[in-house]
Amino acid sequence: MQFSGYNVSLSVVISSISLFTSMMKISSNLAKPILSGGLFLLFVSLSITLPGQTGYRMVPLSGADGVFETISTEQDTTYQSAGTPGNYQPYMYFQTNLAVLNQTAYVEVTYLDEGYGLMGIEYNSTTALYQLSSVKHNNYFLNKGGIRKAVFKLEKANFQNGQNMNADLRIYISDLSIQMKIRSAVLYLEPTPFFLAFE
Secondary structure (H helix, E strand, O other): OEEEEOOHHHHHHHHHHHHHHHHOOOOOOOOOOOOOHHHHHHHHHHHHOOOOOEEEEOOOOOOOOOEEEEEOOOOOOOEEEEEEOOEEEEEEEOOOOOOOOOOEEEEEEEEEEEEEEEEEEEEEEEEOOOOEEEEOOOOOOOOOOOOOEEEEEEEEEOOOOOHHHOOOOEEEEOOOOOOOEEEEEEEEOOOOOOHHOOO
16 A cells, blocks of 8 residues: 555554554543544554654754844744845854764755745765755745745765854855745755655
8 A cells, every 4th residue: 555655564554443443442531533534544644654754843043144033923933034135144054953973864945935046055064064965956046925945965964063153054045135034944864755756
């Protein structure tokens, strides 16, 4: 069987159903489940570890040449580069507590598409503290005003808090007329489905 592009053996599904049924018999106070297709798929997805699905949200750091403002609403939070039109901050720094040592990692960046230009990442690697990510997809601004997502492959990543403010990586823009408005930078240790869609 297949769920979201991943193979799932029949025995795993049967085991999931058995476990699910047993859990529902533990207490009569538990609400009776409605085994709709959506709920069943949700349960199976929680029971199986899917490659590339564990994301670690990176922490943005404001300061040095990457000062930003945090704009929060009920729906989301946006990190918006400080500066004036035509002269915005060129970088946005991020850090993680996850140990990433001499391995390939992937970062998905969600951002607001305003202006025209390119986005890139420089990260701590085994050979440089500001290693340029050479493999990237969907990392451009088309000034359409919507939300976009870029993905970067970080080869031989070796995070050691080696950049300004002890950051592990920084996002940069090709044109200082672009005001970066970043929603999130999420780190993965396996290639994500979004990345694989471009390969």
